[in-house]
Amino acid sequence: MDHFWMPFTANRAFKAAPRIIERAEGMWLYSDDGRKILDATGGLWCVNAGHGRQKIADAIAQQAMKLDYSSPFNLGHDIGFEFAERLVKYTPENLNRVFFTNSGSEAVESALKIALAYQNARGKKGKYRFIGREKAYHGVNFGGISVGGLTYNRKGFGPLLPVDHLPHTLDLKRNAFSKGLPEQGIERADELENLLQFHDPDSIAAVIVEPVSGAGGVILPPIGYLKKLRELCTKHDVLLIFDEVITGWGRLGASFASNRFEVEPDMITSAKGITNGTVPLGAVFVRDEICDTVINAGAEGAIEFFHGYTYSAHPIACAAGLATMDIYDEEGLLERASGEIGDYWQSSLHSLNGEPGIVDVRNYGLIGAVQFAAPDGSLVGSKIMQRCYEKGMSVRAVGDIIAFSPPLTIEKAHIDQIVETLSSIAREMFA
Ligand code: PMP
Numbered sequence: 001m002d003h004f005w006m007p008f009t010a011n012r013a014f015k016a017a018p019r020i021i022e023r024a025e026g027m028w029l030y031s032d033d034g035r036k037i038l039d040a041t042g043g044l045w046c047v048n049a050g051h052g053r054q055k056i057a058d059a060i061a062q063q064a065m066k067l068d069y070s071s072p073f074n075l076g077h078d079i080g081f082e083f084a085e086r087l088v089k090y091t092p093e094n095l096n097r098v099f100f101t102n103s104g105s106e107a108v109e110s111a112l113k114i115a116l117a118y119q120n121a122r123g124k125k126g127k128y129r130f131i132g133r134e135k136a137y138h139g140v141n142f143g144g145i146s147v148g149g150l151t152y153n154r155k156g157f158g159p160l161l162p163v164d165h166l167p168h169t170l171d172l173k174r175n176a177f178s179k180g181l182p183e184q185g186i187e188r189a190d191e192l193e194n195l196l197q198f199h200d201p202d203s204i205a206a207v208i209v210e211p212v213s214g215a216g217g218v219i220l221p222p223i224g225y226l227k228k229l230r231e232l233c234t235k236h237d238v239l240l241i242f243d244e245v246i247t248g249w250g251r252l253g254a255s256f257a258s259n260r261f262e263v264e265p266d267m268i269t270s271a272k273g274i275t276n277g278t279v280p281l282g283a284v285f286v287r288d289e290i291c292d293t294v295i296n297a298g299a300e301g302a303i304e305f306f307h308g309y310t311y312s313a314h315p316i317a318c319a320a321g322l323a324t325m326d327i328y329d330e331e332g333l334l335e336r337a338s339g340e341i342g343d344y345w346q347s348s349l350h351s352l353n354g355e356p357g358i359v360d361v362r363n364y365g366l367i368g369a370v371q372f373a374a375p376d377g378s379l380v381g382s383k384i385m386q387r388c389y390e391k392g393m394s395v396r397a398v399g400d401i402i403a404f405s406p407p408l409t410i411e412k413a414h415i416d417q418i419v420e421t422l423s424s425i426a427r428e429m430f431a
Contacts, residue, residue, distance in 0.1 A: 019389065024051035027407055027414050029394060038393045040418050042407045045214060045246045045367075045396075046277030049327045050409040056278050056323040063319035072100075072312045080313035083321050087274075087283065090255035090325075090334070092264040097291035099284040100313040104245035104271035105139025107282035108208070110307060111267045112143040112161070115206040115239050117305045118290045121297030124202070127238075130161060131195055131207040135168040135216035138208065138243055147208050150216060164195050166209070170219040172360050172371075178223065180346060180364040185222035192232045201236035206266075211257035214246035217401040218362050218369030226263045239266040239290075245282070249273030250328060250408045252365035253338025260338070260365070266290060276324045281317035333408040337365035344412055348419045349404075355423050357430030368404040370422060375430065387425045393418065 020032040027050060029037040042048060049056075063079065070077045084098040099114065101107045112130065119127040132138070132147035139145075145154040146161035149168070154160060167188055175182040196204060211226055213219040233240040242265040247257040249272070254260040256268060267290070271282035294305050311317070328334050336342065342365050349368045350361050357380070360371040374380045381397035388395045388402070396403045402422065406414065 026050045026052065027410060036392065037389065038414060038417055040388075040393050040404050040406050040414075041396045042405050043277045044272070045251075045405040046272035048249050048251065048273035048408050049276045049324060049331070049333055050407040053276060053278075053323070053327060055327055056276055056320050059319040059323035060279065060316055063316050067315050069315060071310075072308060077313075077315050079315050079318045079322070083313070083318035086322060086325055088285065091268060091285045092256070092258045094264060094287050094289075095266075095268060095285040096288050097286040099286060100309075101271075101282035101284070102280045102309055102311050102314075102317075103139070103282045104243075104269065105141045105144050105282075106309065107245065107269035107271055107284050108138045108147070108243060109141045109143040111208070111241050111243075111269050111284045111286075112147065112206070113307055114267065114284065114286060114290065114294060114305070115241065117294045117297070117303045118239070119205045120303045121293045126202055127205040128162065129199055129204050130163045131166060131192065131204060131238075132163050133166045133168055133209050133213070135170070135213055135219060136165075136208075136210055136243070137213070137215035138210075139245075164199070166191050166195065166207075168213065168216070168219055169222055169225060170217070175222075175360075177220075177362075180362075181220050182222045186224045186228065188222070189225050189228035189232070192229060196232065196236050196238065201238060204236070204238045206239035206241050207233055208241040208243060210243045210245075211247050211261060211263075212252065212364055212367060214367065214403070214405070215398060217371070217398045218367055218403050220362055220364055221261075226257075226261050230263050230265070233266075241265055241267045241269065243269045245269055245271045246367070246405065250334035250337060250365075251367050251405060253335060253342055255334050274324065275317055275320040276327070278324075279314075279317045279320045280311075281314065281321055331409070336408045341410065341412070341415075342366060345410070345415055348415045352419060352422060352426070355426040357426050363404075366404075366406060366408055366410065369398075370402045370404075372400045372402070372426070372430075374400075380429070384422075384425055384429070387429070388421060391421050391425070393421045 021029045023030040088096045134149040136149040138148045146163045149165050169185045174184045248270045252260045266287045268285040275281045357372045359373045362369045381400045385397035
């Protein structure tokens with residue numbers, strides 16, 4: 001199989017494919033064969049403040065000696081509350097409750113269960129269906145693959161949760177861009193009204209979307225699309241969940257896409273950049289009233305929301321997260337993508353338009369994608385990813401799309417290297 005993932009790490013046979021990274025610092029990865037590689041995908045869309053941050057390492061070490069673990073069920077710890085209180089300073093106004101998980105997949109799973117528990121607690125048991133989107137990635141657990149829209153992720157695992165999928169909004173022929181967002185395609189939001197009417201809104205618990213689809217190929221929402229989804233969900237008493245596992249923590253030039261696009265969902269799922277990728281942690285940010293309703297559910301037959309993980313709000317992860325937030329604030333990283341460096345990124349990336357084999361370039365803030373099409377129609381994404389590595393750059397291929405989410409600490413010289421590397425590969429392979 002043509003990927004570099006080690007599913008069973010005890011089996012060294014898998015070492016044939018992957019590259020072993022021994023050390024990382026700032027924007028750079030260092031391999032076991034002595035190579036220096038530019039990390040243009042911030043690990044796996046998670047290392048937003050760059051690698052090897054002393055402040056985070058110190059916080060982890062100190063917390064490990066002070067309190068390494070305390071059960072979140074029958075005991076507790078102050079740092080969990082401290083971190084939650086800090087986090088909600090960055091969330092939209094009415095999302096002030098935090099449910100901690102260990103990963104993005106668990107955050108999605110938890111959000112879906114909270115949605116059902118909420119509808120149930122309000123006596124709306126008939127609201128049990130979900131609506132997701134084509135090409136969406138929401139992790140690998142059963143809830144996530146049900147609402148997710150990537151065929152390879154869900155095929156063969158049925159029966160899954162009852163879900164319908166909105167069409168994705170990428171149309172290479174029609175998308176014109178304005179300030180990074182497509183000017184056309186808003187009418188695709190109307191499909192939500194159709195789906196709601198088809199099933200009856202009283203049967204729908206929640207709609208879940210990534211504000212900008214990441215792992216599905218960096219698909220941007222048309223201007224006004226997310227606002228329209230919000231309007232329709234409010235009108236039909238359906239919850240709206242934004243999966244911000246990638247789009248959170250400065251990727252789009254604000255703490256969350258919700259803030260950048262000024263659309264307040266009912267829940268936000270988060271992970272990755274929440275600890276700068278150092279230790280596993282995820283979270284669901286929940287609108288206050290939803291949390292109160294679920295917790296106080298007294299109705300007969302209401303779901304008792306027994307849900308939590310051994311490592312929910314793990315003290316060491318919370319310490320890492322607090323140090324990460326300090327860095328984001330001290331260095332102004334959450335806004336960096338909407339400033340000068342974001343503009344430079346956008347114009348540099350778009351200068352690749354017209355290079356041989358390149359059919360589309362997309363970005364919003366410091367996320368980006370370059371889409372290739374080989375003249376013979378063959379899939380070339382993983383070959384280009386391979387070539388990038390040989391030329392000293394780590395990227396992520398999704399089909400024929402090369403995706404970028406560099407650390408927000410990126411400088412112009414790194415951007416130049418990314419663009420030059422891709423341009424030289426395009427010429428070498430397709431000119
Ligand atoms: N949601 C989105 C939008 C993601 O991009 C990802 C991971 N790429 C996940 C959920 C799952 O996160 P994790 O891999 O931490 O389970």
